[in-house]
Amino acid sequence: ETGVTQTPRHLVMGMTNKKSLKCEQHLGHNAMYWYKQSAKKPLELMFVYSLEERVENNSVPSRFSPECPNSSHLFLHLHTLQPEDSALYLCASSQDLDTHTGELFFGEGSRLTVL
Amino acid sequence: GQNIDQPTEMTATEGAIVQINCTYQTSGFNGLFWYQQHAGEAPTFLSYNVLDGLEEKGRFSSFLSRSKGYSYLLLKELQMKDSASYLCAVVDSNYQLIWGAGTKLIIKP
Numbered sequence: 341e342t343g344v345t346q347t348p349r350h351l352v353m354g355m356t357n358k359k360s361l362k363c364e365q366h367l368g369h370n371a372m373y374w375y376k377q378s379a380k381k382p383l384e385l386m387f388v389y390s391l392e393e394r395v396e397n398n399s400v401p402s403r404f405s406p407e408c409p410n411s412s413h414l415f416l417h418l419h420t421l422q423p424e425d426s427a428l429y430l431c432a433s434s435q436d437l438d439t440h441t442g443e444l445f446f447g448e449g450s451r452l453t454v455l
Numbered sequence: 456g457q458n459i460d461q462p463t464e465m466t467a468t469e470g471a472i473v474q475i476n477c478t479y480q481t482s483g484f485n486g487l488f489w490y491q492q493h494a495g496e497a498p499t500f501l502s503y504n505v506l507d508g509l510e511e512k513g514r515f516s517s518f519l520s521r522s523k524g525y526s527y528l529l530l531k532e533l534q535m536k537d538s539a540s541y542l543c544a545v546v547d548s549n550y551q552l553i554w555g556a557g558t559k560l561i562i563k564p
Binding site for chain 2: 344380381382383385430438443444445446447448449
């Protein structure tokens with residue numbers, strides 16, 4: 341299996357829907373991340389988990405709700421989203437939280453379109 | 456504020472050499488990463504520089520000058536598969552990753 345797997349790869353939802361994005365890593369890493377990638381913009385860090393505990397929440401609107409049930413799985417629950425939330429949502433993992441020396445391993449992303 | 460600048464798009468010819476620049480203004484510096492991202496795929500790690508100088512890895516090299524707040528990624532003997540976006544990211548004094556918007560590299564035959 342590949343290192344970091346994200347599902348679904350593509351998602352279209354209305355503003356009143358509730359959906360979830362799933363991320364699974366098979367690398368034995370301790371830290372997991374959610375990033376938002378919009379066209380021609382820098383990656384935006386949304387949430388960081390270390391050993392299943394949330395350690396960072398970068399002023400993300402409450403319509404995004406993360407969940408990390410164990411060190412291998414990470415979810416992003418979505419509800420009442422806005423069209424400007426349409427983007428590629430990338431999950432990543434690293435061995436530990438010290439990303440200043442350790443590389444990030446990314447999934448291929450979930451392309452979200454909000455109508 | 457913190458800022459990473461890199462060109463939005465570059466075009467190069469197969470077999471040639473291309474240099475992608477990255478300049479940064481950050482609160483402190485604890486290393487610089489380059490990632491490659493093919494369209495519709497995950498970003499993948501290319502290089503990490505924390506000391507000044509050139510790091511060579513096959514056809515790819517990465518250079519860092521901390522005094523100038525500058526890095527570049529050098530790609531030699533370009534191949535069509537090198538068409539991708541190249542992301543520059545700096546680790547600041549709080550050990551946060553600050554990302555550039557990426558450079559889309561188009562390789563022409």
